[in-house]
Amino acid sequence: MTESPLTCARVRVLLESYVDGDLERDDPMQSDAVREHLAGCADCRRQHHQAVSVPFRLKALASPPPRESLVGDVMHAIAPSRSGYRRAWTLIAPEAILATFILWYLSGLDGLSSIASGIFGDLQGLVGWGSGTGPMPSVPRVDVLLLISLIALAAVAGYHLSVLIRLAPSTLPTRRTARE
Amino acid sequence: MSDVRAAAALPAAQLVRQAAGGDLDAFEELIRNLQRRVYGFAYQHLRDPDEAHDLAQEIFVKLYRNLARYDAERPFDPWFWKLAANTAINYRRKRIPMPAEPTEETAAPEHQLPAHDPALVEALSQLDPAYRMPVLLHYYADLSLEQVGLSLNLSVPAIKSRLHRARAQLRNSLAESDESGAPR
Numbered sequence: 001m002t003e004s005p006l007t008c009a010r011v012r013v014l015l016e017s018y019v020d021g022d023l024e025r026d027d028p029m030q031s032d033a034v035r036e037h038l039a040g041c042a043d044c045r046r047q048h049h050q051a052v053s054v055p056f057r058l059k060a061l062a063s064p065p066p067r068e069s070l071v072g073d074v075m076h077a078i079a080p081s082r083s084g085y086r087r088a089w090t091l092i093a094p095e096a097i098l099a100t101f102i103l104w105y106l107s108g109l110d111g112l113s114s115i116a117s118g119i120f121g122d123l124q125g126l127v128g129w130g131s132g133t134g135p136m137p138s139v140p141r142v143d144v145l146l147l148i149s150l151i152a153l154a155a156v157a158g159y160h161l162s163v164l165i166r167l168a169p170s171t172l173p174t175r176r177t178a179r180e
Numbered sequence: 181m182s183d184v185r186a187a188a189a190l191p192a193a194q195l196v197r198q199a200a201g202g203d204l205d206a207f208e209e210l211i212r213n214l215q216r217r218v219y220g221f222a223y224q225h226l227r228d229p230d231e232a233h234d235l236a237q238e239i240f241v242k243l244y245r246n247l248a249r250y251d252a253e254r255p256f257d258p259w260f261w262k263l264a265a266n267t268a269i270n271y272r273r274k275r276i277p278m279p280a281e282p283t284e285e286t287a288a289p290e291h292q293l294p295a296h297d298p299a300l301v302e303a304l305s306q307l308d309p310a311y312r313m314p315v316l317l318h319y320y321a322d323l324s325l326e327q328v329g330l331s332l333n334l335s336v337p338a339i340k341s342r343l344h345r346a347r348a349q350l351r352n353s354l355a356e357s358d359e360s361g362a363p364r
Contacts, residue, residue, distance in 0.1 A: 015351070016344035050351045057300050058319045058350075066219035067233055071211055074240040075204070 006030075006037045011044050015051040095157045102150045122147065192256045200247040207247075211240050218264060221321045225268050225312075226275075227301060235271050239264045258330030261321055265313050265331060272309075303353035311346035314339055 006014075011034055017023040024031040038045050122143070128134030192213065198206035218239055223232035242263055250259055307315065317328045318339075329339045 012348070016347045020340075020344070022340065047351065047355065050354055051347065054300075054347045054350050054354070055319075057297055058304075058315065061224065061297055061300060061304075063220035063223040063320065064229060066215045066236060070215050070219065070233060070236060071208060073233075073237050074211055074244075075208060077237060077241050078244045
């Protein structure tokens, strides 16, 4: 059983596999054929030396050490996202101030119970008027306007809160105060 | 300082779990442990110290933003290096082309290494990304063939084949460089 001799082109395709020992393991006969070819072909022998040296030359290609500032720069780069997240919460503040002002106006300075009963009474009157069982309630127009504003503000604040909760990491990033 | 050294022994997956829970010290320790490999990978990808610094930083910031997506049941290295490889490919795609060898203006003497194998550096820079990335991950991020395969969603035989082709291309480029009498 005689194997046809390998061409230079074929040997060069197989060189890396031959150098790594994969060819010897997967196809010992072809590996022998490459060895024989190399023994008689100076050009392919030069390619073989190059193939042997490439992994070592790759490994020897040095990289400088990372800069001392790399870790600090990364920690600084991630900091704005945390402070930005906290800043987003401050957007709730104007909404809260407006809501408090509207509640104060509607309360007529009689306290929260009068707000609740007033709003309930107004709503009841509006429902009765809407269903045709009662007369048009005599709610001051400005109160109706403020009540609608309050409901709109509560909806905006609720949406805002839901966005913040969705954006929130599992817990806010913190520095450990003590290590085990 | 000794705290940091003691923490270096902690497995990366544990540090990631702590960091994902909001522990910034754990995240800092994690990047301290990874910085040399990540910077080496970035440097060999770009061959420019300033850009390598920027890329390494971008990889770590992306890691921080994706901590919540890490599945603690799976190995950390392939997951992380997949993220690093994608970031590196995108970074190179969008950057302004730079010469392989730094000019006098861009050279920072304290960080600049002489390219003692310029022919190989040039040949490496010419490799197609499909062949280049396995080389970078295997030789400069020190990943095993299995880990490179997991990072790039390829089987081990496919990775071996790409590494063989990459080395064959490098060998051909080096042979051409030798023949043309370019300095080595």
